[in-house]
Amino acid sequence: MSFSGILKEKKILIGVCGGIALYKVCELIRGLKKEEAEVKVVLTTGAEKFINPLLFSSLSENKTYTNEDFFKSEGSILHIELSKYPDLILIIPATASFISKLAVGSASELLLAILLSTKAPVYIFPSMNASMWEHPATKENVEKLRKYGYLIYEPAEGTLACGEFGKGRLPEVEEILEVIKAHFTEKNLLGKRVLITGGPTREYIDEVRFITNASSGKTAFFLAKEAYYRGAEVHLIWGLDAFPYVLPKLNYFSNIPFPNIYFVKTTREMFETAKSLFPQCEISIFAGAPCDFRPKAPFKGKLKKKEELTIELELTEDIAKTLNSYKSEWQFTIGFALEEKEKLLNYGKAKKKEKFFDILIANPLSSAGKDQSDYIIFTPKEVLEFENLPKAQLAKIIFDLIGS
Ligand SMILES: Cc1cc2nc3c(=O)[nH]c(=O)nc-3n(C[C@H](O)[C@H](O)[C@H](O)COP(=O)(O)O)c2cc1C
Structure with a gap:
């Protein structure tokens, strides 16, 4: 008997920002594809500096969108089209910079424009240096996003990429996958x-x-x-x-x-x-x-070795x-x-x-x-x-x- 997983044919759009933890997105896409989900990736300007879109296109078996595509819509308007595509949007890793731009309602790049126009639930996974996370500006922006209905998963505590210890780590891929499965459970x-x-x-x-x-x-x-x-x-x-x-x-x-x-x-x-x-x-x-x-009658202390023992x-x-x-x-x-x-x-x-x-x-x-x-x-x-x-x-x- 074969059972299909809860993520089968679910459409997931991953917005990737320019944070060091973006390497974990590769494993996440593999995990999602293994569960037969459909995945599309959109890179921010920051993310484009870290990685070639080809890597995500190969893993997701879909085109990876960059800001070059934003103003090159052919026929349909790309950010509106992509805003209607997903069952769930994940922002992983969400940088302090991206969070600040979303908090002021900017639509200056493709991923921001998608988020402003979508009706899909959006889960945001911030990841940054602990001082950046604790900064009052970041705190205020995160609170604002929560008020707007964005769902924000607190970063984990641990050793960060910068070598410091503190709160700011992206959770492990296994945990992110479980969050997604929990989301789709009735x-x-x-x-x-x-x-x-x-x-x-x-x-x-x-x-x-x-x-x-x-x-x-x-x-x-x-x-x-x-x-x-x-x-x-x-x-x-x-x-x-x-x-x-x-x-x-x-x-x-x-x-x-x-x-x-x-x-x-x-x-x-x-x-x-x-x-x-x-x-x-x-x-x-x-x-x-x-x-x-x-x-x-359990023995008090430790029983000594003997030939025979009846309990x-x-x-x-x-x-x-x-x-x-x-x-x-x-x-x-x-x-x-x-x-x-x-x-x-x-x-x-x-x-x-x-x-x-x-x-x-x-x-x-x-x-x-x-x-x-x-x-x-x-x-x-x-x-x-x-x-x-x-x-x-x-x-x-x-x-x-x-x-x-
Ligand atoms: C090596 C390096 C690592 C970085 N890591 C992070 C990070 O983990 N989190 C973060 O918020 N910003 C990080 N930044 C800063 C962002 O890359 C920068 O704010 C960028 O403008 C974000 O672009 P985006 O918001 O368009 O993705 C890092 C920058 C560099 C150069």
């Missing part, structure tokens, strides 16, 4: 609170050794990302030590809060955190892999079953079942009923840690089967099912 979860558990838990044998499992948290991450991009307030309870994923900051463009990530270690901690958040959440997805057993285990909290048992009518809950392939159908159906889930997703043992897997989804109305489904796609299907 905001159908605005105002909803979504609780997601993800990753394994640990149950301590002594103070340094523990029992755990192979869960990677990938499914929970893709679910959290999808809910966030759809506009939800996300609460992710996370059983791993690190969160090695890129999520863009959407509060620059909307009021969508950045996902709250709660790091937990044991099943008891995952349970207690989930218990405190569950009563406020319209949607709860139990994608975590808490250990089912824990040592009954008595006790059952841990059943997070989903306990919370589901007091869910209200307005709450929707989703669970996962990891089982041997041949038992998926029967076990999945039984677990959905026993633990009071609205939707249950059964997947085989081989799923842990992989980017894709086979799934059987038990919805309130039907049973759906998927083979080799990417986890990112599973997340979209789940949120579409909740809305249907």
Whole structure:
């Protein structure tokens, strides 16, 4: 089964200014083309001094426009034509100079004239030396642009091209691509609170050794990302030590809060955190892999090596079953079942009923840690089967099912 990405056939116009970070636009165009987006590039006078348009034309497989084209319209008026072309305009990198010209409504060059005439949303990614960014004139211009409705993504802090440390870096290409994907995701979860558990838990044998499992948290991450991009307030309870994923900051463009990530270690901690958040959440997805057993009496300190060791285990909290048992009518809950392939159908159906889930997703043992897997989804109305489904796609299907 093949799935097309959210950027397929989206028309994106990139306005490139004369900033040192423009080299990142090459990778960005490649990323957009890989996602089957259509890309056109317009260079400012400053950008023309840094780079030959041929590079962007080759990468975008489209003509790259320069100010020479501005007054050479043949038949149609170029800046009006280009202002009607895109679904989204990105200004990357936006220089202090360009921001100042846009703030006074100048149309003295092609890109400025496009911006003054377009109805498309415009995302501006400034990048400059930290002192230039902090300058009161730049600050005032940025505020003015925000008032005019331009969406400005704050530069990141770090070592800048000039060697100084401070705020002024263009975000990494991966993050910019995520901003664009989030833009094109329908905001159908605005105002909803979504609780997601993800990753394994640990149950301590002594103070340094523990029992755990192979869960990677990938499914929970893709679910959290999808809910966030759809506009939800996300609460992710996370059983791993690190969160090695890129999520863009959407509060620059909307009021969508950045996902709250709660790091937990044991099943008891995952349970207690989930218990405190569950009563406020319209949607709860139990994608975590808490250990089912824990040592009954964990050893204080470090156990010494010996020939044989018997550890008595006790059952841990059943997070989903306990919370589901007091869910209200307005709450929707989703669970996962990891089982041997041949038992998926029967076990999945039984677990959905026993633990009071609205939707249950059964997947085989081989799923842990992989980017894709086979799934059987038990919805309130039907049973759906998927083979080799990417986890990112599973997340979209789940949120579409909740809305249907
Ligand atoms: C080597 C070099 C690097 C520059 N880097 C930046 C930059 O990162 N950000 C910025 O705002 N201006 C930067 N400038 C200044 C702009 O290039 C200059 O203001 C130019 O007029 C901007 O043109 P534009 O707004 O038409 O793109 C740089 C200039 C030079 C010579």
